[in-house]
Amino acid sequence: xxxxxxxxxxxxxxxxxxxxxxxxxxxxxxxxxxxxxxxxxxxxxxxxxxxxxxxxxxxxxxxxxxxxxxxxxxxxxxxxxxxxxxxxxxxxxxxxxxxxxxxxxxxxxxxxxxxxxxxxxxxxxxxxxxxxxxxxxxxxxxxxxxxxxxxxxxxxxxxxxxxxxxxxxxxxxxxxxxxxxxxxxxxxxxxxxxxxxxxxxxxxxxxxxxxxxxxxxxxxxxxxxxxxxxxxxxxxxxxxxxxxxxxxxxxxxxxxxxxxxxxxxxxxxxxxxxxxxxxxxxxxxxxxxxxxxxxxxxxxxxxxxxxxxxxxxxxxxxxxxxxxxxxxxxxxxxxxxxxxxxxxxxxxxxxxxxxxxxxxxxxxxxxxxxxxxxxxxxxxxxx
Amino acid sequence: xxxxxxxxxxxxxxxxxxxxxxxxxxxxxxxxxxxxxxxxxxxxxxxxxxxxxxxxxxxxxxxxxxxxxxxxxxxxxxxxxxxxxxxxxxxxxxxxxxxxxxxxxxxxxxxxxxxxxxxxxxxxxxxxxxxxxxxxxxxxxxxxxxxxxxxxxxxxxxxxxxxxxxxxxxxxxxxxxxxxxxxxxxxxxxxxxxxxxxxxxxxxxxxxxxxxxxxxxxxxxxxxxxxxxxxxxxxxxxxxxxxxxxxxxxxxxxxxxxxxxxxxxxxxxxxxxxxxxxxxxxxxxxxxxxxxxxxxxxxxxxxxxxxxxxxxxxxxxxxxxxxxxxxxxxxxxxxxxxxxxxxxxxxxxxxxxxxxxxxxxxxxxxxxxxxxxxxxxxxxxxx
Numbered sequence: 001x002x003x004x005x006x007x008x009x010x011x012x013x014x015x016x017x018x019x020x021x022x023x024x025x026x027x028x029x030x031x032x033x034x035x036x037x038x039x040x041x042x043x044x045x046x047x048x049x050x051x052x053x054x055x056x057x058x059x060x061x062x063x064x065x066x067x068x069x070x071x072x073x074x075x076x077x078x079x080x081x082x083x084x085x086x087x088x089x090x091x092x093x094x095x096x097x098x099x100x101x102x103x104x105x106x107x108x109x110x111x112x113x114x115x116x117x118x119x120x121x122x123x124x125x126x127x128x129x130x131x132x133x134x135x136x137x138x139x140x141x142x143x144x145x146x147x148x149x150x151x152x153x154x155x156x157x158x159x160x161x162x163x164x165x166x167x168x169x170x171x172x173x174x175x176x177x178x179x180x181x182x183x184x185x186x187x188x189x190x191x192x193x194x195x196x197x198x199x200x201x202x203x204x205x206x207x208x209x210x211x212x213x214x215x216x217x218x219x220x221x222x223x224x225x226x227x228x229x230x231x232x233x234x235x236x237x238x239x240x241x242x243x244x245x246x247x248x249x250x251x252x253x254x255x256x257x258x259x260x261x262x263x264x265x266x267x268x269x270x271x272x273x274x275x276x277x278x279x280x281x282x283x284x285x286x287x288x289x290x291x292x293x294x295x296x297x298x299x300x301x302x303x304x305x306x307x308x309x310x311x312x313x314x315x316x317x318x319x320x321x322x323x324x325x326x327x328x329x330x331x332x333x334x335x336x337x338x339x340x341x342x343x344x345x346x347x348x349x350x351x352x353x354x355x356x357x358x359x360x361x362x363x364x365x366x367x368x369x370x371x372x373x374x375x376x377x378x379x380x381x382x383x
Numbered sequence: 384x385x386x387x388x389x390x391x392x393x394x395x396x397x398x399x400x401x402x403x404x405x406x407x408x409x410x411x412x413x414x415x416x417x418x419x420x421x422x423x424x425x426x427x428x429x430x431x432x433x434x435x436x437x438x439x440x441x442x443x444x445x446x447x448x449x450x451x452x453x454x455x456x457x458x459x460x461x462x463x464x465x466x467x468x469x470x471x472x473x474x475x476x477x478x479x480x481x482x483x484x485x486x487x488x489x490x491x492x493x494x495x496x497x498x499x500x501x502x503x504x505x506x507x508x509x510x511x512x513x514x515x516x517x518x519x520x521x522x523x524x525x526x527x528x529x530x531x532x533x534x535x536x537x538x539x540x541x542x543x544x545x546x547x548x549x550x551x552x553x554x555x556x557x558x559x560x561x562x563x564x565x566x567x568x569x570x571x572x573x574x575x576x577x578x579x580x581x582x583x584x585x586x587x588x589x590x591x592x593x594x595x596x597x598x599x600x601x602x603x604x605x606x607x608x609x610x611x612x613x614x615x616x617x618x619x620x621x622x623x624x625x626x627x628x629x630x631x632x633x634x635x636x637x638x639x640x641x642x643x644x645x646x647x648x649x650x651x652x653x654x655x656x657x658x659x660x661x662x663x664x665x666x667x668x669x670x671x672x673x674x675x676x677x678x679x680x681x682x683x684x685x686x687x688x689x690x691x692x693x694x695x696x697x698x699x700x701x702x703x704x705x706x707x708x709x710x711x712x713x714x715x716x717x718x719x720x721x722x723x724x725x726x727x728x729x730x731x732x733x734x735x736x737x738x739x740x741x742x743x744x745x746x747x748x749x750x751x752x753x754x755x756x757x758x759x760x761x762x763x764x765x766x
Contacts, residue, residue: 301510
């Protein structure tokens with residue numbers, strides 16, 4: 001957390017000298033070109049680039065442009081379809097089922113939330129599921145799409161296994177995040193966006209970079225022993241496939257591990273089992289020998305179906321004022337509303353640029369070059 | 384947890400000699416008569432009694448017949464309406480808003496989930512909100528109502544303040560539970576039913592009875608200090624209004640306290656703010672100087688809108704088989720599916736009866752007597 005002259009970044013670049021600041025429009029343009037060169041339509045490329053750059057703007061760099069490598073590998077090797085025919089395969093009342101045809105999840109996600117918004121206009125609420133998809137980036141992006149049009153937007157997804165179900169030791173669940181976006185009269189909207197694991201891997205990456213120690217209670221090995229201490233070491237155990245992240249609520253049931261893993265399971269049943277996608281052990285990584293078959297869920301609620309929107313806005317403002325007026329815990333920096341940190345980070349980075357790690361920058365330059373793009377994102381020799 | 388000759392109780396009566404076993408039909412009949420005597424219709428009385436007895440059957444005694452005192456006090460003093468005119472005040476497509484007219488939440492909840500089921504049949508998904516209600520007992524009861532008819536049922540509610548929002552110390556949120564019920568071809572169904580607090584108060588009550596110590600991480604005082612140790616002492620601090628339960632994820636953000644309190648907040652925004660009910664600080668206890676104005680949410684999903692039901696059932700069985708086959712953590716008793724403990728407890732108690740504490744039994748006898756019922760639930764002099 002950093003705060004200088006009104007600027008705020010929930011995840012400041014550490015160490016600062018390993019980063020270059022890039023304007024978000026420049027970054028999005030560059031990423032978009034990469035995806036066009038990898039075979040996506042210009043529209044789909046823009047969508048993918050916008051989801052990734054939005055994550056970086058919001059300070060969720062684990063889900064930002066550093067993931068381009070993974071998606072491009074999936075497109076070039078196996079099993080992402082660059083030109084998916086995304087189709088509504090079932091349509092019943094306020095619901096729809098979409099087949100993403102193994103394209104990138106971002107493209108299917110945006111399509112699905114648009115269908116969900118149209119259905120919510122007509123029926124007050126809607127539920128749209130997606131199968132045969134891939135990783136869709138930050139769940140919150142899709143909720144925000146609904147919020148921008150004045151709706152409440154809910155988005156959830158399954159993902160490849162990384163989390164231990166309660167009372168077990170190995171990986172069987174994804175970090176299966178859920179995001180809920182709620183509009184306010186003026187920004188920032190409320191944006192709850194959380195993995196159902198105790199932490200996302202991205203947090204351990206940040207700890208590794210900062211040289212911080214992982215506390216006991218985040219990660220176990222396959223024998224069920226707690227792994228704590230050096231974050232870089234623990235990260236390499238996770239990456240080597242020898243450790244599991246614990247669910248929200250931690251190990252066992254004493255602090256609610258059954259709640260966190262229960263939530264992950266429910267999200268998987270709706271996003272994966274009900275949609276016809278893969279679930280649990282069967283959801284694959286983007287680059288594999290067969291398609292990932294990720295499943296997503298999108299629900300949209302029309303506020304006006306329940307209460308006049310102006311009244312809703314007034315009530316939400318009162319609620320937020322009340323939360324902000326509570327007695328702050330002595331160890332806390334301040335009282336935050338869900339999504340406020342990410343929004344403030346976005347406002348800051350729209351102004352001063354997105355910090356891109358020099359290694360990520362070099363990697364993006366190389367990906368572009370290999371795809372025949374005669375352009376560099378950042379010329380590091382000049383800086 | 385106890386297991387003898389195939390019998391299982393997730394919350395066994397401790398100490399056993401302070402309890403009498405009562406057949407569930409006898410208990411329900413007796414409770415039903417109490418509510419009739421307090422002015423409810425016989426149908427509404429049966430509903431309330433069934434919700435309470437189901438909680439006891441499932442081993443959630445904190446939400447069982449020991450709560451009769453509270454509801455009767457609300458009916459006799461202030462502010463529960465014994466003969467509410469429950470009305471659908473808004474009806475739009477797949478949504479409805481119900482005014483519970485300050486009646487007990489159980490009655491409005493059953494009505495609301497029935498409306499939600501009918502709408503889901505027609506539109507594939509539905510969302511029904513309730514305002515001007517009171518405490519509705521276990522959230523899972525309403526999900527099970529949908530499950531019995533083959534639907535996925537989601538139920539959530541706000542409740543009187545007891546939980547500290549992340550980075551604060553005092554009480555501003557309810558334990559705001561959410562329940563999701565998912566049908567299987569044969570019972571038990573999946574029933575996830577969890578408070579968004581780190582523990583429900585009921586768990587601290589059980590710890591107090593068992594003489595167990597409360598671990599650090601469940602409760603704080605209003606200065607933000609951890610309260611741990613003697614459960615009876617901590618329980619009395621909570622009851623005296625001098626302590627807050629922490630959200631799922633615990634204190635601060637390191638283990639996800641922002642996630643638990645974020646979930647509680649989102650449930651409150653939908654159940655309370657969107658419905659027109661009270662929220663956060665404004666939700667009252669059942670017995671107070673003004674109505675509680677609790678808000679509930681009910682969503683129902685028609686499985687057939689997405690996938691043929693037989694296929695869904697097969698997929699769910701595979702998923703459950705896979706979870707059950709995972710490597711068990713050495714400290715765990717076994718691998719449980721959400722709702723399985725409660726279901727097994729119910730099967731046991733349908734057979735051997737519900738353990739009712741002698742003090743609860745005496746209290747129920749007294750309540751009945753004061754309402755002119757010439758009958759005793761259990762004659763303790765005889766036992």
